[in-house]
Amino acid sequence: xxxxxxxxxxxxxxxxxxxxxxxxxxxxxxxxxxxxxxxxxxxxxxxxxxxxxxxxxxxxxxxxxxxxxxxxxxxxxxxxxxxxxxxxxxxxxxxxxxxxxxxxxxxxxxxxxxxxxxxxxxxxxxxxxxxxxxxxxxxxxxxxxxxxxxxxxxxxxxxxxxxxxxxxxxxxxxxxxxxxxxxxxxxxxxxxxxxxxxxxxxxxxxxxxxxxxxxxxxxxxxxxxxxxxxxxxxxxxxxxxxxxxxxxxxxxxxxxxxxxxxxxxxxxxxxxxxxxxxxxxxxxxxxxxxxxxxxxxxxxxxxxxxxxxxxxxxxxxxxxxxxxxxxxxxxxxxxxxxxxxxxxxxxxxxxxxxxxxxxxxxxxxxxxxxxxxxxxxxxxxxxxxxxxxxxxxxxxxxxxxxxxxxxxxxxxxxxxxxxxxxxxxxxxxxxxxxxxxxxxxxxxxxxxxxxxxxxxxxxxxxxxxxxxxxxxxxxxxxxxxxxxxxxxxxxxxxxxxxxxxxxxxxxxxxxxxxxxxxxxxxxxxxxx
Amino acid sequence: xxxxxxxxxxxxxxxxxxxxxxxxxxxxxxxxxxxxxxxxxxxxxxxxxxxxxxxxxxxxxxxxxxxxxxxxxxxxxxxxxxxxxxxxxxxxxxxxxxxxxxxxxxxxxxxxxxxxxxxxxxxxxxxxxxxxxxxxxxxxxxxxxxxxxxxxxxxxxxxxxxxxxxxxxxxxxxxxxxxxxxxxxxxxxxxxxxxxxxxxxxxxxxxxxxxxxxxxxxxxxxxxxxxxxxxxxxxxxxxxxxxxxxxxxxxxxxxxxxxxxxxxxxxxxxxxxxxxxxxxxxxxxxxxxxxxxxxxxxxxxxxxxxxxxxxxxxxxxxxxxxxxxxxxxxxxxxxxxxxxxxxxxxxxxxxxxxxxxxxxxxxxxxxxxxxxxxxxxxxxxxxxxxxxxxxxxxxxxxxxxxxxxxxxxx
Ligand code: SF4
Ligand code: SF4
Numbered sequence: 001x002x003x004x005x006x007x008x009x010x011x012x013x014x015x016x017x018x019x020x021x022x023x024x025x026x027x028x029x030x031x032x033x034x035x036x037x038x039x040x041x042x043x044x045x046x047x048x049x050x051x052x053x054x055x056x057x058x059x060x061x062x063x064x065x066x067x068x069x070x071x072x073x074x075x076x077x078x079x080x081x082x083x084x085x086x087x088x089x090x091x092x093x094x095x096x097x098x099x100x101x102x103x104x105x106x107x108x109x110x111x112x113x114x115x116x117x118x119x120x121x122x123x124x125x126x127x128x129x130x131x132x133x134x135x136x137x138x139x140x141x142x143x144x145x146x147x148x149x150x151x152x153x154x155x156x157x158x159x160x161x162x163x164x165x166x167x168x169x170x171x172x173x174x175x176x177x178x179x180x181x182x183x184x185x186x187x188x189x190x191x192x193x194x195x196x197x198x199x200x201x202x203x204x205x206x207x208x209x210x211x212x213x214x215x216x217x218x219x220x221x222x223x224x225x226x227x228x229x230x231x232x233x234x235x236x237x238x239x240x241x242x243x244x245x246x247x248x249x250x251x252x253x254x255x256x257x258x259x260x261x262x263x264x265x266x267x268x269x270x271x272x273x274x275x276x277x278x279x280x281x282x283x284x285x286x287x288x289x290x291x292x293x294x295x296x297x298x299x300x301x302x303x304x305x306x307x308x309x310x311x312x313x314x315x316x317x318x319x320x321x322x323x324x325x326x327x328x329x330x331x332x333x334x335x336x337x338x339x340x341x342x343x344x345x346x347x348x349x350x351x352x353x354x355x356x357x358x359x360x361x362x363x364x365x366x367x368x369x370x371x372x373x374x375x376x377x378x379x380x381x382x383x384x385x386x387x388x389x390x391x392x393x394x395x396x397x398x399x400x401x402x403x404x405x406x407x408x409x410x411x412x413x414x415x416x417x418x419x420x421x422x423x424x425x426x427x428x429x430x431x432x433x434x435x436x437x438x439x440x441x442x443x444x445x446x447x448x449x450x451x452x453x454x455x456x457x458x459x460x461x462x463x464x465x466x467x468x469x470x471x472x473x474x475x476x477x478x479x480x481x482x483x484x485x486x487x488x489x490x491x492x493x494x495x496x497x498x499x500x501x502x503x504x505x506x507x508x509x510x511x512x513x514x515x516x517x518x519x520x521x522x523x524x525x526x527x528x
Numbered sequence: 529x530x531x532x533x534x535x536x537x538x539x540x541x542x543x544x545x546x547x548x549x550x551x552x553x554x555x556x557x558x559x560x561x562x563x564x565x566x567x568x569x570x571x572x573x574x575x576x577x578x579x580x581x582x583x584x585x586x587x588x589x590x591x592x593x594x595x596x597x598x599x600x601x602x603x604x605x606x607x608x609x610x611x612x613x614x615x616x617x618x619x620x621x622x623x624x625x626x627x628x629x630x631x632x633x634x635x636x637x638x639x640x641x642x643x644x645x646x647x648x649x650x651x652x653x654x655x656x657x658x659x660x661x662x663x664x665x666x667x668x669x670x671x672x673x674x675x676x677x678x679x680x681x682x683x684x685x686x687x688x689x690x691x692x693x694x695x696x697x698x699x700x701x702x703x704x705x706x707x708x709x710x711x712x713x714x715x716x717x718x719x720x721x722x723x724x725x726x727x728x729x730x731x732x733x734x735x736x737x738x739x740x741x742x743x744x745x746x747x748x749x750x751x752x753x754x755x756x757x758x759x760x761x762x763x764x765x766x767x768x769x770x771x772x773x774x775x776x777x778x779x780x781x782x783x784x785x786x787x788x789x790x791x792x793x794x795x796x797x798x799x800x801x802x803x804x805x806x807x808x809x810x811x812x813x814x815x816x817x818x819x820x821x822x823x824x825x826x827x828x829x830x831x832x833x834x835x836x837x838x839x840x841x842x843x844x845x846x847x848x849x850x851x852x853x854x855x856x857x858x859x860x861x862x863x864x865x866x867x868x869x870x871x872x873x874x875x876x877x878x879x880x881x882x883x884x885x886x887x888x889x890x891x892x893x894x895x896x897x898x899x900x901x902x903x904x905x906x907x908x909x910x911x912x913x914x915x916x917x918x919x920x921x922x923x924x925x926x927x928x929x930x931x932x933x934x935x936x937x938x
Pocket of ligand 2: 373396
């Protein structure tokens with residue numbers, strides 16, 4: 001038994017719903033009580049889907065338990081097949097039904113239905129959402145393709161057979177799904193990358209695929225495992241059973257996109273691949289003088305494994321940040337995250353306890369947090385700017401505009417969305433330079449005629465800053481009038497940080513009375 | 529009135545959802561669901577916002593070890609509770625909330641509560657109830673939570689009015705002022721704002737329900753000798769007025785005095801409804817079953833806003849508690865109880881209503897089909913009770929329609 005307040009992942013059947021809802025022509029009959037229908041809103045609200053997810057819930061009640069819940073399952077299956085006429089049916093159960101052991105999958109298989117039926121057994125008490133999504137995709141692919149399986153011992157499919165067949169090479173994109181992070185836009189961007197290399201995109205799954213599309217998977221020369229959380233087990237199985245090559249680079253970031261291209265070249269044995277000059281603005285933006293102030297910015301990263309690993313590389317190598325914390329809630333991919341952390345001299349935090357993550361975040365004292373919507377909340381509480389880079393997400397993380405993470409444009413989007421919150425934390429070099437100018441002194445009316453939202457009384461402001469920084473004023477520390485006056489001159493949006501730094505500085509040196517001089521010393525100390 | 533009884537797939541949350549508003553009402557209480565990851569995810573998804581680092585609710589998630597009997601689930605629960613209370617010393621009342629899994633494995637939370645109460649020796653009071661989806665829908669969770677408190681209420685013979693059901697604090701204050709002006713008092717509330725300050729109950733207690741979904745609680749209070757006042761629910765001017773009048777009659781307030789207090793309120797309320805009435809009048813309304821407030825809402829929207837009722841659905845019809853609402857609804861009303869969501873949606877499509885009140889899972893899909901919707905969950909989170917809120921209540925329904933006419937992309 002484990003106490004959970006907020007969770008990163010839902011139960012595994014929600015993962016199965018993500019696969020079903022991502023696809024077309026698939027219906028999922030879920031043996032579950034009425035409350036479990038809440039999961040529909042994940043799709044209709046967070047993803048703003050204009051359709052209900054293709055899920056029929058048996059919604060059994062306590063009074064059914066004495067009677068024949070198995071009958072209810074069969075009735076629900078028959079009704080769903082009749083009403084929705086799917087091309088393939090998923091049958092499974094949620095946590096409660098798992099306990100009553102009606103075996104809905106077996107029941108469905110005994111009904112003599114004339115369509116492929118996939119029996120999903122997703123252990124609700126030990127597994128979670130991403131695992132459920134991966135398992136569902138795998139079971140579905142396996143169930144549909146088992147009749148096509150080449151004989152054991154037959155030779156591996158040659159990923160360069162496109163040459164003999166006189167056609168362009170083609171690959172499948174596996175993994176993009178609803179409630180994943182920016183999958184919709186990533187697909188478009190990756191298609192462009194493939195197009196640059198003269199490669200056709202064959203099947204994209206699960207997002208937008210039909211069961212008939214899944215049947216065409218083996219026609220491609222390789223599988224691109226875009227989101228390992230969802231697609232790795234499927235890609236591995238296709239590799240084992242069909243000898244299909246697997247591309248594992250995830251093209252998030254400039255270097256990763258280059259690696260992705262190179263891996264494709266290697267796997268498909270392409271001729272030299274075209275250099276694309278200025279494909280992305282991100283490298284130049286990062287090199288431009290304006291970005292100098294990004295150097296060494298402390299960043300804390302926590303996300304699913306795919307996005308956490310990619311973010312760590314981009315942050316350290318492509319933006320010149322200093323990664324001060326890296327972790328993931330994806331236990332299945334923990335090893336890769338640990339390796340990425342080690343490269344940066346860090347120990348990875350693998351946890352699904354957001355309080356632990358928040359504590360690590362606070363301890364790392366970052367200037368920017370890259371995380372999930374959970375970290376957005378933690379960061380907000382700690383007063384640290386944050387950009388969301390991974391699921392779990394909120395409706396505002398599903399933007400109307402085109403905002404991929406992958407490929408060249410993805411790198412541009414990343415530059416903008418990570419640097420922007422830092423700018424909001426404000427361009428400190430400018431502030432430092434002009435901090436005695438009257439425009440920055442509080443109480444000043446901005447050009448819009450609005451008062452800046454600063455408390456006008458300095459003492460109050462200092463207290464508010466202290467409260468915001470979450471640090472109780474240590475009793476031994478006191479601010480002298482001169483110190484207070486100087487602190488009051490600091491723009492409100494950095495005041496909390498300056499106060500915190502100064503107090504840490506004073507504490508470390510056993511200084512009890514903070515004067516204006518101490519504040520300057522501290523400032524000098526921290527700006528080194 | 530003919531009632532269409534349906535069974536089939538429901539599209540309604542389970543009783544755990546009530547925690548979302550109950551925990552705000554009693555800031556010194558903690559709601560610990562004993563359940564699965566699904567239960568945790570449901571509350572999190574229904575709550576929507578996660579601004580609290582440590583919210584006053586959580587889930588003790590059963591793991592394989594608990595189910596396989598490798599760990600004694602009772603010991604595990606005690607451990608979780610001890611940790612939790614150690615970290616949250618401000619908690620005065622702990623609600624152990626049963627879920628489908630805890631019920632199916634027959635984890636006895638009543639026993640657990642008893643055991644923990646002995647251990648804690650009055651430091652924290654432990655109460656248990658079920659919010660499971662196999663037994664409760666949505667708002668029934670509040671009914672179960674409140675009825676679990678009834679045996680704990682001290683006894684009193686003093687005359688008093690007891691308001692039952694969570695109200696927004698502001699609305700409650702307003703009501704108390706009005707009762708005072710009417711000369712009715714003392715007035716107590718269940719749930720109270722502090723979980724330790726439970727109201728008393730006894731033979732001279734008159735109970736006025738603020739919500740129509742509190743049948744179990746009402747009957748438990750009756751069993752403690754209280755008298756249940758019958759009235760429409762305080763939604764809209766008419767309902768609110770009748771509600772106050774029911775209390776006034778029971779407390780011997782003269783009709784003249786009552787009218788002198790309520791008339792100006794009602795007049796102001798009607799004036800506030802008026803601009804929205806103009807937008808709603810003649811529009812066709814379909815209420816899908818969700819909160820059990822559908823009858824009262826339908827009554828308000830029909831009688832005060834002039835909407836035509838295509839169908840009013842309720843997950844469960846408590847005839848006793850809804851008696852007065854039923855009497856105010858048109859005799860030829862299409863009323864449905866229970867749900868078969870696919871069939872019901874077919875009726876929605878066939879009747880092309882101007883507005884559908886439904887849960888969050890259905891709203892966008894219906895909007896995409898060109899049908900305006902209103903989320904029913906908003907109605908349990910917003911202050912909508914009383915004459916003073918009647919205008920706001922009407923506005924909630926007028927806004928989606930107004931928005932439709934305001935938008936143009938051509
Ligand atoms: S319906 Fe049952 S299992 Fe589902 S969330 Fe509600 S209590 Fe938990
Ligand atoms: S605070 Fe922001 S991220 Fe959190 S729930 Fe509200 S809108 Fe979503």
